[in-house]
Amino acid sequence: MHKSNQDTSLNPFTSEEASENYSNADFLYEQSARHAVNFFSPLIADPDSKIIDLGTGTGVSAKVLIENGAKNLTLIDPSVAMLQQAEKKFSAAASYIQAGAEDFAVHFNHDVDVIYALNCFHLFSDIGAVFEEIKKASKPNAHFIFNVSMPSFCFGLMPEDEYNCVKANRDFYNNLALVSDSPLIGNTVRLFDKLLNEDFEGLVSKTVMTELINSCGLKLENYAEYAIEGDSKAQKIIWELISTCLIPxxxxxxxxxxxxxxxxxxxxxxxxxDILVNND
Ligand SMILES: C[S@@+](CC[C@H](N)C(=O)[O-])C[C@H]1O[C@@H](n2cnc3c(N)ncnc32)[C@H](O)[C@@H]1O
Known part of the structure; x- marks a missing residue:
């Protein structure tokens, strides 16, 4: 495994316990991976495609990529504990690099066809720097596919089910602030509050993200939305995972x-x- 010296203090996924418990939430993260992979099955199955799973975690999306025929796959994550879980699952079926999205491109040279970054975009510290790294790693007309979710992304007005879920999550994070001093909590509560108050000013939306993509010289090729749904038990599993990260x-x-x-x-x-990178 290649290693980096990145500061991981703002990454909640560095503890061994968090990496071991992560699989409890596979049912949720796997849904995102299946949606993302559906876009690109032919490209993934092409044995010549070089594919990166950025912010791979324990390899939930890597599993779906391998199931869909990915042969030349590199898993990248700044957390050693998460990468070790992935390495246990896939061993030689993939390569492993410890790095953040802001500093991974040194390992590549305009030779990558597809880069996935699922359920981790909100953890990137500098999105402009990440896009520059993506450009350095990618071939002409490569694809960079990432997903975003609320509260760090704003979809506008919410249906009732979503409103109730956001409200419960805002209360959860407010309570979490009483027992954890993680710097991530305050901003999360602020975002939930803005969504609940329909105060969308300053939030990242499709328009804001598209402008950022264009300003970095990249091209938005496809955009899609979907909802992840579950019962209260599913919500509790997610809260348990978040608490494992933030209450030691x-x-x-x-x-x-x-x-x-x-x-x-x-x-x-x-x-x-779905972003087209280095297109002429
Ligand atoms: C919620 S998990 C998602 C894992 C996987 N992609 C999935 O969908 O199951 C977030 C992952 O992002 C990683 N991460 C945190 N900061 C990152 C950064 N700056 N660059 C790349 N990955 C990062 C964490 O270590 C963690 O493994």
Missing amino acids: VKEERLDFLNNQKAPEKMFFRQAFF
Whole structure:
């Protein structure tokens, strides 16, 4: 595994416990991977395609890529603990690099066909720098496919199920702020509050993201939205994973989780961006 010295202090996925518990939420992350992979099955199955799964985590999307025929696959993540879980699953079926999206391109030279970054875009510290790295790694007309979800992405007015789910999540993060000093929580509560108040000013939307993509010399090829849905049990599993990342002491964590009220329905939207890179 290639290693980097990136500062991972803003990454909640660095502990061994978080990486071990991550598979409890596979059912959710796998849904995103299947949607994303559907866009590009022929390109993935081409044995000559060089594919990167950026922010691979424990390799949930890598599993779907391999199932769809990916042969030349590199898994990249700044968290050693997450990469080790992926390496246990796939061994020699993939290559592994410890790096962030902001500093991975040194390992490539305009030779990559498809780059996936699923369920991690909100963790990137500098999106402009990430796009520059994508350009350095990619062949002409390569694809960069990433997804975004609320609250870091704004879809506008919310249906009732989504509103109730956002409200419950805002309350969850507010309670989390009382027991964890993670710098990620304050901003998450702020975003949830803005969505609930229909104050969309300053939030990242499709228009804002498209302008950013264009200003970096990239071209938006496809865009799609869908919703991830589940019951209150599914929401609790997600909250358990988030708490594992942010409350290190197990007893404190279980006590905290017992007092959280999950919404009847888990419902949140995601959006896919398929970007054409280095096109002439
Ligand atoms: C929610 S997990 C998503 C994992 C996987 N892509 C999936 O869909 O299941 C987020 C992953 O992003 C990684 N990550 C955090 N900061 C990152 C960065 N700056 N660049 C790339 N990956 C990052 C984390 O270590 C974690 O493994």
